Amino acid sequence: MELPAHKTKIVCTIGPASRSEAVLEQLMLMGMNVARLNFAHGTLEGHRQDIRRIRAVAEKLQRHCMIMSDLPGPKIRIGRLLEEPLLLEREGKVVLTAKDVAGSADRIPVEYKQLPASVQQGDLIYLNDGFIQLEVERVSGEDVFCRTIIGGPLLSHKGLNLPGVKIFADAVSAADLAFVDFALQEGVDAFGVSFVETAEDILKVKRFALEKGQSVYVVAKIERAEAIDNFAEILSAADAIMIARGDMGVQIPLQDVPAVQKKLIHQANLLGRPVITATQMLVSMTENIRPTRAEVSDVANAVLDGTDAVMLSEETAIGRYPVETVAMIGKIALSAEREKQAIQALADLPAHFRNAVNEGKVDVEDVVTLNAVESADALNVRFILTRTQSRAAPCLISRFRPNCWILTHGGDKQTNNFLALSYGVHPVSLDGTTDGLVDQTIRQLLTDGVIEKDQSVIWVEDELPGDSLETVSVKIIKT
Incomplete structure (x- = not known):
């Protein structure tokens, strides 16, 4: 029996760059332990084919590879843009609308009909993980008139965040349960529940699976301020947690994310719940063959914090170097593991x-x-x-x-x-x-x-x- 070089597990998001059997085989050989399917993108037939290819490659290599279906949850996204990227200029005016229209420089559709009822004058709206910031000036009918505080390029279907605003949507919707039903039939191993707020969001998925005659493993994605407040009860109900730092960094002050990450990992370690640390770990490798030094430190610090697994998103889903990225994150994990005890001892002066x-x-x-x-x-x-x-x-x-x-x-x-x-x-x-x-x-x-x-x-x-x-x-x- 040949053991891997490093003990930290690697989660890879599967997408156009990685769904072929040839690439999947290389990913597993380089250290992929979990294949993540993001149900916010793609089709059911596409996911079915991905599941079968992952299983076939794992069987060929005689490897255990967990398949995790990531449920979309109430992720608010903008709609389709006619031309992209759409460049929003600082101090410019833009209208977000609940109407089903094609997006333009003047009017951007939002896939959340309750947006006008959720916001009021002075509220901040964040697009694309907070890289673009808007301020609400007024609301009229189905339209929200905004001023661009921080501009930038925007692509279709990018996320929209409303920190501190009540979202009129359940963390687990009927559409999510339909995804669960499909994934159960395909033999998926675990489910990631997005935008968890309470333990009930986890239990809802588990009860649905039991009604179908199956028990399931559920990973709670911690990305809302409410989830941090209710973390103890969520941790008790979930089988594992994912620290999803993208939306978390918009829901809470960005500078607080590192400390929150360390606290959540520690609490999960105490109960023996596996932890996945996610979002932009080696994001520069989506386009480049080498990561930044800051990204290398981020991955190493997650290992030193006590995370069980590190996750790659666009790096392996749509990136130019999916295999090289997995190889790099494995090398970083191995180096951090070798020095972990010495570093922890040095820290206690x-x-x-x-x-x-x-x-x-x-x-x-x-x-x-x-x-x-x-x-x-x-x-x-x-x-x-x-x-x-x-x-x-x-x-x-x-x-x-x-x-x-x-x-x-x-x-x-x-x-x-x-x-x-x-x-x-x-x-x-x-x-x-x-x-x-x-x-x-x-x-x-x-x-x-x-x-x-x-x-x-x-x-x-x-x-x-x-x-x-x-x-x-x-x-x-x-x-």
Whole structure:
């Protein structure tokens, strides 16, 4: 038995670029473990043929390859455009309409009849995963008149998002259940449920399958703010989760997505639920033979976070290099797996120095600065104060990444400018203070409004210039 080189699983979306038996065979040989069929695109007959080709190739190679049918759910999309790409200019005017018309520069059809009832003046509408942003100016009948805030090229059937707006549609519709019925007859292994909001959305699919005499595995796609709020109950009902970062990055602030990803993976790991991390993992390889460095880091960080699988979408569905993309994502996963334990150990700097203390291999300044940080965390103080003529004390405190700020003074201009580089360090200028006068320093910080009365702070003092540290005191001070 020959085992794969890497343990992280690879999900590939099957489309025009990858549906031939020849390409499917190469994808499996390169590491594809799951074939994803996106039922938002294509025909039932096309999906039937894809399923049969995937099964035939897996049988030929004697491989296990899961087939996951991704249900469309209430994905709002624009309709067909007469000419594409349609370029929306910044500060231009455009009308989104619920009418069934061919799209033009002036009027774009939307496949969501309730759009006029869902939005009002001032609401933001995002197109194409948020790359295009519109602001609603007024609503009239079936038309929504908008101003383009951020423009760009738009293709037919691209997605439309309404963050913070109630969508008048169920996560699992009658059309989705019809897809489930079809996929059950074709022997699909699992179902991805899009735009999940509650556990009931998962259970609806499972109950439907049971009525058909089958039990199914359901993957909950986490892409709405409601799903994040209800994640515990969804996680209990689902067999696996997919962190679908495309729509998630529009539904919640984009800058929050990495932290949410890490939290969701951790919670799923605790319950032993498999996790798929998805969306734009190596999207530049849709057109290019090599990914960007940022994409490589994104894939590696997902592995380090604890994801079970990484997913490719357009990269393998319509990309120019589907096989090369799978090979690349496998290489990245393997490298991250090899270094995972070492990286995780390196990240816990306090534990490293505690172990060094036990082994008698630690310097005085390490003990003192670690003690200052742990005291600050224990007391939940907002500031560690350092008075230094060098950069040593604040830098040694900063390496532990405390939750509080490190305020430092006493250095010359060059030292203070350099300290602006260090995490959490904020150089301050205090007039009239002299060496060792803690009370005078505290008084000026109170006067300047930096700290408040009856607030605890940690004081660390470094008296000697240069790079060597001689810490004479670590004090907990109540102002």
